Amino acid sequence: MPHPTRDDLRLEAVLHALSDPMRLRIVRELAADGDELSCSQFELPVTKSTSTHHFRVLREAGVIRQNYRGTAKMNGLRREDLDDLFPGLLDALLAAAARQEARLGG
Template sequence: MEGPDEFPVAPLNQVLTAISDPIRLEMVRRLSVAGDKIQCSGLYEGISRSTGTHHFKVLREAGVISRVVEGHVVSQRLNELALEQRFPGLIPSLVAAANAEN
């Protein structure tokens, strides 16, 4: 593994803004449910690769996810521990609400 691409968890307003987009919320939901890293293509459908890349960037810069590169495989992982330490209960609450809507 070449290592993760990590940003610190941003202030609450930036985290909430990043997650407020329905596509990004679904990405976070999938990562949370999986409990592990997921290859980029497994986190979205119905949008272009460049649009997916933009959404990953927004989530990464807010410290919500990290990019993990293993050889030629790029995956994303949820920064659950850092988010839970900074904003206890935030991600589980958002994921539970998203699951209830699906």
């Protein structure tokens, strides 16, 4: 699975990846857990192929890192890379998403 190098991460790609509610939900769950989660641990209200698409977009944007552990595809947030390249961005987006969820009840 191709992952962009740290130097290849681009703000536009990260923002695009995080602009989708399902992808933002995945990132919020990874941030809350603080560790790697397998794809099967996410309960997304979409088909498996759509879920795969969302994980691919996040990986190709450099937001997450995926690797296989046995037969499980593990997902981890690339927080250190994102925080170093775009200081405060991830925390601001996660906080804004939490406020929006509280405001909209969703």
